Amino acid sequence: MILLIDADSLIFASCYRKRENPDDDIYYKDIVEARHKFDEQYMKIVNDLEEKYTIDKVLTFSGSKGNFRKLITSKYKANRKKQVLPPLLDEMHQYVKTQYDSIYGYGIETDDIVARYWKQISDEVGRNEVMIVSIDKDYKQFNCLMYNYHFKHQEVLDISEEEAMFNFYSQMIEGDTADNVNYFKGKGKRFAEKYFVDCSTKYQYTRKLYELFKQKYKSKARQKYTECYHLLKLRTE
Structure with a gap:
């Protein structure tokens, strides 16, 4: 088994310390402590x-810079502009790049790099021989093995082609609050389940979804559909 670990969330979490008292600082100030927390979580x-698989190789991904999606619309992740970042975040990204030889890119997100490697490796050795390790739901758009390491889950998902197709087209309706992508406010997963109930092929999903865009955006339906698609679709090439 080849593991593809999306480490961005782990790096972010490693900058936060457990508070013993309400007045304690939420961030680590000592880089050694942040590094230790990352190493511990990673190795766990x-x-x-x-314990369940024979691991042949582990590839780490983190710290990609720039994002072509922000050229599609200025609204993409605009909700994060005022977000306060942990003081050790940059140092931790550099640490992981150096110590774990992490893979990153420019102009795309870490998710896209992971998706590209997953596609290449799964095509070469089979989808059952590679696993994406992440808490990011965006990877559920692929027919992949995915390990969600969040303490509330800690489960391996075996996502079928049918599930992957529904997950992606459903997300185009549900949107992504974290990335400020929302073309149908008020419509969620339950609506998508009912709306796509008769869909089983890519053509059926595309046609049905485009009808929804036409209902809301009229003459701008094609533009909005294209925007939404490219904001949410991870790049595998």
Whole structure:
């Protein structure tokens, strides 16, 4: 098994310390402590999976810079502009790049790099021989094995082609609050389940979804559909 670990969320979490008292600082100020927390979380993930699988290789991904999606619309992740970032975040990204030889890119997100490697490796050795390790729901648009390491889940998902197709087209309706993508406010997963109930092929999903865009956006339906698609679709090439 080849593990593809999206480490961005782990890096972010490693900058936060457990508070003993309400007045304690929420961030680590000592880089050694942040590094230790990351190493500990990272190795726990690998060790937990080694109990169930024979791990042949682990590839780490983190710290990609720039994002072509912000050229599609200025609204993309605009909700994060005022977000206060942990003081050790940049140092931690550099640490992981150096110590774990993490893979990153420019002009795209870490998710896209992981998706590209997953597609290439799964095509070469089979989708059952590679696993994406992440808490990011965006990867559910792929027919993949995915390990969600969040303490409330800690489960391996075996996503079928049918599930992956529904997950992606459903997300185009549901949107992504974290990335400020929402073309149908007020419509969620339950609506998508009912709306796509008769869909089973890509053509059927596309046609049905485009009808929804036409109902709301009229003459701008094609533009809005294209925007939404490219904001949410991870790049595999």
